[in-house]
Amino acid sequence: VGNGAGTRGELVTDLLVFGFLCSRDNSNFHSELKALGQELPGRPEVDHDDELQTDGNRLSHFHGGRREADSESQEELIQHIASQLALIGDEMEHKIQASVVHQLSTQLRDSSLTPEGRRHCLAATLGEVMQTCPADVEQEKAVLIMTMLLARKVADHTPRLFRVVYDTVVDFINQNLLTYVRDLVRN
Numbered sequence: 001v002g003n004g005a006g007t008r009g010e011l012v013t014d015l016l017v018f019g020f021l022c023s024r025d026n027s028n029f030h031s032e033l034k035a036l037g038q039e040l041p042g043r044p045e046v047d048h049d050d051e052l053q054t055d056g057n058r059l060s061h062f063h064g065g066r067r068e069a070d071s072e073s074q075e076e077l078i079q080h081i082a083s084q085l086a087l088i089g090d091e092m093e094h095k096i097q098a099s100v101v102h103q104l105s106t107q108l109r110d111s112s113l114t115p116e117g118r119r120h121c122l123a124a125t126l127g128e129v130m131q132t133c134p135a136d137v138e139q140e141k142a143v144l145i146m147t148m149l150l151a152r153k154v155a156d157h158t159p160r161l162f163r164v165v166y167d168t169v170v171d172f173i174n175q176n177l178l179t180y181v182r183d184l185v186r187n
Contacts (some may be wrong), residue, residue, distance in 0.1 A: 012078060013173045013181055014040055017166065020089070020148040021155070029155040032162035074185070081184055088137070089145045089152075096146070096153055100125060104150060105158045108165060118168040119175070125139025125150060140180040143176040147172060 018040060018164045021033055107113070107121040124144055151169040155162040173181060 010174050012185055013072050013178065014031045014172050014183060015075060015078045016082050017148055017151065019079045023083055023150065027156050029159040029162045033142055034167035036096055036166065044185060051115050057094055067152050078185060084147055085148065090150045092133065092145060093149055096129050096149060100129060101157050105154050108154065108161050115171060118164065119172050122150065122172050140177060144173065144180065
């Protein structure tokens with residue numbers, strides 16, 4: 001996996017974004033998400049035919065046999081956090097206009113953009129949508145949620161950009177919100 005698999009803290013970001021994106025059954029990028037799930041170390045397969053657990057989450061089937069209990073519990077915690085952030089995101093999603101998603105999709109299609117250029121496009125779009133965020137949501141949490149919402153909306157709008165937007169979002173979060181993400185998992 002490209003961005004984020006280098007250190008444990010960055011892997012947390014991969015798993016958080018992956019979990020957030022998995023929170024939607026009706027996405028146009030299901031096959032791309034499933035392929036990514038097979039690449040991430042220790043991630044459950046993405047198969048929306050799995051059983052629903054009593055808490056509403058899907059039963060996870062892990063690759064690679066048995067894993068360490070603390071690693072599994074950390075992944076479960078990250079999945080729980082991602083699910084909670086996705087619920088908040090569902091309430092904020094209407095604040096992101098289709099024109100903004102289309103514009104970001106168009107920018108990310110430019111194959112001459114460097115990773116830094118893609119992060120810059122994301123940051124500029126994020127600055128625009130952050131103006132519509134409710135004031136009662138903590139700033140870093142709002143940035144994290146809106147970043148992942150943009151990823152979900154762009155990937156849903158243009159599934160072939162899934163990997164580009166995923167890598168860009170993970171990279172952006174690792175550069176700008178990694179301490180916040182680590183604190184979310186610790187607390």
